[in-house]
Amino acid sequence: MGDLLRPGRRRRSGVTTSGRLFRVSPSSNITAKALPYGPFFPTHGTISMSAKRIDGKAKAEQLAESITEQTAALLADHGIKPGLAVVIIGEDPASQVYVRNKKRRAEACGFHSVQHTIAEDTSQDDVLELIETLNNDDAIHGILVQLPLPGHLDEQTITQAISPSKDVDGFHFVNIGKLTAGLRPLHARGLHPDDRR
Secondary structure (H helix, E strand, O other): OOEEEOOOOEOOOOOEOOOEEEEEOOOOOEEEEEEEOOOOOOOOOOOOOOOOOOOHHHHHHHHHHHHHHHHHHHHHHHOOOOEEEEEEEOOOHHHHHHHHHHHHHHHHOOOEEEEEEEOOOOOHHHHHHHHHHHHOOOOOOEEEEOOOOOOOOOHHHHHHHOOHHHEOOOOOHHHHHHHHOOOOOHHHOOOOHHHOO
């Protein structure tokens, strides 16, 4: 099966394409017919885009303020305080700073925040046991395992052990599938009583 030769690329045969896409056989001979190739045009209306500078710090503060208000309302109206558990394995300095900042921000927003720091040589079975305990803890609504993991631990096995409804990162296959299908991932549900049906 031949490959596709895009405009401006040359083959040993000396053929240059211009504005069309050609199928080229392994022997570098152009086969059959040219396929249309050109600029993309939107099918509905036009798209006009201009650069817009975003103040990331201001946006982050606005988001934090909104989350804090929603957290307070959730507690006042339904007696629910969002619980976040972060699991960090080992002493990677960058990960330690990142996790510390997550914990600080979660607490500032009114969350129940728990950090589990465990030794780098902890066995995979022990990590999975901790995740299972957190999965079954009603005070914990979200679980985050800080990556990267030490080399002896299997990232996929550990991320898939987190309940999809508590998967903060959205790495569980169920959540990836829902997101790909345009559905709301499970980890975005479950805190509000209306979502528990």
